Amino acid sequence: MKNILQREIPETLEGIGELEPFQGAFTKLRKGWMEEKKVPPPNKATMPHSSKMCSNLKEAIIRTKPRNGMTVSFHHHLRGGDNILVESIRILAELGIKDITLASSSLTSAHEPILPYIKNGTITQIYSSGIRGEIGKAVAQGVMPKPFVIHSHGGRVRSVHTGNIKIDLTVIAASAADVEGNSTGAHGPSAFGSMGYAVIDARYARQVVVVTDNIVDYPCVPQAVTQNFVDYVVKVDSIGDPSKIAGGTTRITKAPMDLQIARLAAQVIEHSGLLKEGFSFQVGAGGASLAVAKYIRKIMKNKDIKGSFLLGGVTSYGVDMLNEGLFKSIFDVQSFDAAVSSSLLTNPYHIEITAGLYANPFNCGCMTNKLDIVVLGALEIDTDFNVNVITGSEGYVRGASGGHSDTASGANLTVVVCPSFRGRIPIVKEKVHTIVTPGESIDVLVTERGICVNPNRPELKENLIKGGIAIKEIKDLAAEVEQITGKAKPIENGERIVGIVEYRDGTIIDVIRQVK
Amino acid sequence: MDTNKKTFKRRTMLYIPGNNPAMLQQGSVYGADGVLLDLEDAVALNQKDAARILVSHMLRYISYEGCEVTVRVNHIDTPFGMDDLKAIVPLQPDAIRLPKVETVDEIRRIIQMVEEIEDEHELPHDKMKIHVMIETALGVQNVYDIASFSARIDAISIGGQDLAADMQLVKANDGIGIDYARKQIVMAAKACKIDVFDTVYVDVENEEGLREEAEYIKKLGFTGKAIINPRQIEIVNEVFTPTEQEIRKAAKIVKAFERNKKEGIGVFAVDGKMVDAPVVQRALRVLEMADIDVAEI
Secondary structure, eight states: OBBBTBBBOSSTTTTTTOOOOOOOOOTTGSSSSOSSSSOOOOOOOOTOOOEEEEEHHHHHHTTTEEEOOOOOEEEOOGGGBHHHHHHHHHHHHHHTOOSEEEEEEEOOOOGGGGHHHHHSSSSEEEEEEEOOOHHHHHHHHOOOSSSSSEHHHHHHHHHHTSSSSOEEEEEESEEEETTTTOEEEESSSOOOOOOOHHHHHHHHHEEEEEEEEBBBBSSOSSSSGGGGGEEEEEEEEEOOOOOOOOOOOOOOOOHHHHHHHHHHHHHHHSSSSSSTOOEEEEEOHHHHHHHHHHHHHHHHHHHTTTTEEEEEEEEEEHHHHHHHSSEEEEEEEEEESSOOOOOOOOOOOOEEHHHHHHSSSSOOOOOOOOSEEEEEOSSSSETTTEEEEBOOOOOOOOEEEETTHHHHHHHHHEEEESSSSTTTEEEEEOSSSSSOOOGGOOOOEEEETTTOOOTHHHHHHHHHHHHHOOOOOOOHHHHHHHHHHHHOOOOEEEEEEEEEEEOOOOOOEEEHHHHH | OTTTTOOOSSEEEEEEEEHHHHHHHHHHGGGOOOEEEESSSSSSSGGGGHHHHHHHHHHOOOOTTEEEEEEEEOOOOSSTTTHHHHHHHOOSSSEEESSOOHHHHHHHHHHHHHHHHHHHTTTSSSSEEEEEOOOOOHHHHHHHHHTSSSSSEEEEEHHHHHHHHHHOOOOTSSSSSHHHHHHHHHHHHHHHHHHEEEEOOTTTTTTHHHHHHHHHHHHHOSEEEEESSGGGHHHHHHHSSOOOOHHHHHHHHHHHHHHHTTTTTTEEEETTEEEHHHHHHHHHHHHHHHOOOGGOO
16 A cells, blocks of 8 residues: 555554554644553552662663563663663673564664674564664664664654553663662763653653662652652663763854855744744754754844744753743753753753653644744655655665654744755655655755745745745756756665654654665 | 846855865855866866866856856966966856966966967957966066956955965964055055955964954955855855945935935035045945845835
8 A cells, every 4th residue: 555655555564563554744643532542551569668779780680570572672862872772682682582672762873782683683673763874784684574663752652652662671871860760861970961762661661770870869859760660770880981971062063065054044944934032943963953053043142032942852052042041941852962961950941851742742732843943954855845864875774763753743844954965966856765754844945055945835935035035946956956966876675674664643654675 | 238247246255176076066055256166276286187177077067056157277387377278268267367477478478378269269358257366576566567457357366375475474374464465456456446355364263363354354445355165155255245234324325315416415414424425436335235226225
């Protein structure tokens, strides 16, 4: 069967079950009452004054009674410095556990050492918002028996609530915790900021292990994860590489191309009609996307505009804007640099939120629905504005869905920033290899060679033209790019489906076929 | 009237090494008013042929939409100069830039060669402009004679690095040593009613220093500045673009002038300050730089 974007989706898939095709960003949500049942969190009991402390991670994992076929979850708040995921998988493999479903909120380059365990059948399935590097290459080549599932940050919460992801064990790294498992990422030598993704897993996992390199006096304050959800606590020497976990501030790029695209995007936002008193804003942490904040900051100061809230992944740049009074508050599901932690700890208007409040589509309203403006990146974008942020030019998995489709669907203005081509590879093209975010959610594309407005936003186009911004038709831009780069040969795929891309509501927006 | 003549703002001219394909193809996207495809100092001796071939191809196939395209060739007395002219002149970029021009005889000789090549290809002599770089003490001394030699020369420029070397300056980054030359070159350009570019600012990390220098050379009368990194473009464009306040003031002066003209009054006051013809002329220049049509104010 085909979904609404004409992508061929099988009715059932071994290792997943029945698949529901994507029918539009709001077709399902519009009903208001979801048919999927919500699974209850587990009921547990603990005797007073018993100890949750384990002498090491292995002991804790053994006490959770691991078994073949289990689902183990992790968060990616430690970014590229995480050591806990790899260590936990190594222990499970050592214990002879097989057929693990790995459900990590994302996988980074720090997780590459698990590759042998994917190849030897310790891990047989992955649920994640992002997969990169050698793991991304291997899974695209079909190294796992069961298809991997790419979900959005909001979609992951939905999956946990509905039991699609049924977490048997979650191992939660914290930069400070007490003996009962009250824990935070906001202080300690390895402070990493918000624990927004971990909180959801703690509430729903059958067994919860908190791991920290910094045991503090009871009770730990503040508390992202609270003791009533925690089974075991482990003190380790290190939760990872502090230079990568707690490494400084995120700097604005100096790459001229990113800066140029960001400058154009800021002009678009300025003339969109949405950059006004009380607006809410989200940008990514990468290149051009974060650089947009630099120019928006300047415009806000010049025009004396004060925003409402900043959302999402938060950088020290956002914290600076909060401290300057340019925004009233920050709602932080994930912190991108160490400098954010102290703000999270000390500023009452910098608030840690769960991934559920951030982006879950199956509730009475997540905060992405209140966004005015979001700026997002793209690996590819097609002439229907569909965006790929997951597969690269060779077909390997090398990106993250993250909050892309969540924020794009919720924001009043979704701006995609990317170069029109990278190296010799066109980025703006007729068809993207994999769709992660549907074109209906994208309002404007900003590239160095032109700005394109989605035809479903004529009033926006009019505003931009009035503001003196030249607009190109996206088909013309794609043709112009093709003239420079030539037409890229399509990626040669096998028939076997090795992965699926879930839209935030759980329907299937695309599949990823085996790379030959 | 020649409808082929294109006009460009000349606040910023971005140097692009002629042997760097990625930079050549992206040159026009950064917002510079012009790009300068360089075959001379930015290209190593063993890359000269490659750069010449690459730039020739780029001129044929890449659109530098909205940007003035100038090619800097090697000096005619180097082993590369003549080959550069033979390759580039037939392609008629908006302009060619001649480095290290020192005497009238030299410019006469080069323009003759350019025009011989144009004749061979049946090309007109008035389409491609010539920009002259003054980069030696002797060039500074002869600058007016050089700049006024031909109507094809529509801009001159100071090459600060080479000039500092020629003047044997040890410390050149504060610009004191080349200050006289800057002023002399501006005066020659103004006397010839042509544009004049300032030299590059080499410390790309020092944005404040660049802004200060751009503000200074704007006061001296330069039309714009050569740029070596796209990150410098925004700053220099900003300095050379009139502010909203300047535009409002200029519009007020021009309006008052039009009103008074009808009544036969040549000198009048705006906001308590005397306005006469030169003040109106400067106000008109501000509006021109801001792309504002006088008829529409």
